[in-house]
Amino acid sequence: MGERILLVEDDPQLGAQIVEHLRGAGLEPSWWREGRVLAPGELPEVSLVVLDLMLPGTYGLDMLKALRAFSDVPVLILSARNDTLDKVRALKLGADDYLTKPFWPEELIERVRARLRRPLLQKTGAxxxxxxxxxxxxxxxxxxxxxxxxxxxxxxxxxxxxxxxxxxxxxxxxxxxxxxxxxxxxxxxxxxxxxxxxxxxxxxxxxxxxxxxxxxxxxxxxxx
Known part of the structure; x- marks a missing residue:
């Protein structure tokens, strides 16, 4: 079983394609179709979050900000917004990468793999x-x-x-x-x-x- 990925994407067609490609890469995706303000204990055990910005429920950056209050799980942002200020704001809030739509599925998979290859947070005491x-x-x-x-x-x-x-x-x-x-x-x-x-x-x-x-x-x- 591959590493678990949380995809947060409201577009049904794009979300289904991403899930298919993640599975084809040997990963185990879960798919949420709306944003949520998460509290400690509500985030599934995942190795990476792939997060859209324009979401129903909770805006993506608001979800990222709430997530960073208790978790350092890597976050890859997906967005149709190509403005530099949006990218800088996402990075300031704790995003690890930013991919602009439209994108090639192969690029997404390689960015996911690159992020998973990098060392995660070390546990205290190590x-x-x-x-x-x-x-x-x-x-x-x-x-x-x-x-x-x-x-x-x-x-x-x-x-x-x-x-x-x-x-x-x-x-x-x-x-x-x-x-x-x-x-x-x-x-x-x-x-x-x-x-x-x-x-x-x-x-x-x-x-x-x-x-x-x-x-x-x-x-x-x-x-x-």
């Missing part, structure tokens, strides 16, 4: 390697090329948040809300200061990259 960088979420220890790197509490929390989504952009808003203390230090300027300090400690090649208009991601360090 260690993860990103190039020469090793992060232990349980002991809060970090090594670069086998040498320990001393980080503050906030620096480690920032690094851990980025490492749990390797090579993926994490929005500034998410980092402000989940890494910094909103009552004492939850400002963009403070976030920039922590990022700058983290970059100095890790080095430019293996540090934190800016994704303009979105947020930050952890450099893979490949080819170092």
């Amino acid at each position: 260690a993860v390697d990103v190039g020469p960088l090793r992060i232990d979420f349980q002991t809060h220890e970090v090594w670069m090329h086998g040498q320990p790197v001393e980080l503050t509490r906030v620096e480690f929390a920032l690094l851990a948040a980025l490492a749990r989504r390797p090579r993926e952009a994490v929005t500034r808003q998410w980092l402000l809300e989940h890494v910094l203390d909103p009552e004492r230090e939850g400002t963009e300027r403070t976030l920039d200061v922590h990022v700058s300090r983290l970059r100095r400690k890790l080095g430019a090649r293996h540090g934190v990259e800016t994704v303009w208009g979105v947020g930050y991601r952890l450099a893979s360090g490949e080819g170092a």
Whole structure:
């Protein structure tokens, strides 16, 4: 049995075609025909969500925003809207990819496969390697090329948040809300200061990259 995919698409013809192609690729799709504001425990166990934007019930971006409040499941947006602002907004809200309609079914399948091949969020308590960088979420220890790197509490929390989504952009808003203390230090300027300090400690090649208009991601360090 293949990995489970949730498709949220109201167009009956297009939805049926996508389901057919997903099954033909060895995947196990579930199909919802309207948007829903999900709460914790209401999302099925799936490896990826393929989400249309123009939906009855709940608009796709509203569904994405509610989903990101409790889940980091990868989300691929499908939309007839080709405006750059729509794409940027979707990425800021936590989408992992954006595919404009109309599209070739083969492209959709390859994007789905590419997303599934990428590492998902690491569970708390595990260690993860990103190039020469090793992060232990349980002991809060970090090594670069086998040498320990001393980080503050906030620096480690920032690094851990980025490492749990390797090579993926994490929005500034998410980092402000989940890494910094909103009552004492939850400002963009403070976030920039922590990022700058983290970059100095890790080095430019293996540090934190800016994704303009979105947020930050952890450099893979490949080819170092």
